[in-house]
Amino acid sequence: MKKLISLIKDKSGTISVEFALISPMLLFSTMYSANMGVKVHEHQQLASAISSGTMYLQDYALEKDLSTLRPNFDKTLSDYVESSPITAAKNVIRNAYGEELPLDSIQIEAVCACQAPRTDNQGSVTEIPFDFEKPETTYYKKQTISYSNTGELCPFNCPEVGGRARVLAEITIYHKTADFFSDDIVVAETVTTRLR
Secondary structure, three states, X not given: OHHHHXXXXXXXXXXXXXXXXXXXXXXXXHHHHHHHHHHHHHHHHHHHHHHHHHHHHHHHHHHOXXXXXXXXXXOOOOEEEOOHHHHHHHHHHHHHHOOOOOHHHEEEEEEEEEEOEEEOOOOXXXXXXXXXXXXXXXXXXXXXXXOOOOOOOOOOEOOOOOOEOEEEEEXXXXXXXXXXXXXXXXXXXXXXXXXX
């Protein structure tokens, strides 16, 4: 009986038992935090890569003729293929991303666009201001680019609001990668930038 009472009063293994009960929760929270860190890192890497691609295209637009963004007709394929500046921009994005990012997961399209018209209360056409509360708001209306091999990329004027058509580049990336638990992380983003 004395041995049983002394065993009950003995507190030497208390810390070991408490650690055994708490350690699974600590391990789970550490793994969960690291996994969330991987997901955030993937999205930050993608945003940085897209930023590099848009800067490349904007620099290209300042120095070169934008008609070179037009797809080229390949006689052997009997189809249009992307231009070398678009391929170069894809490579800039892939290299900036830092890990294996297949080129076919990056889509870049040069489009013509006119500022979308809006009517005020009197029915006259006004320009749509940029909405800082909703930066994803589209305020350009896309126009079809003709793929003729001559002339400017977007040679027309905008009929509704006047002024010359703008050249925009739409960059879309859709990429799957894995986290610590081998679950799929889908990293996807679309950015439109004005080149002219």
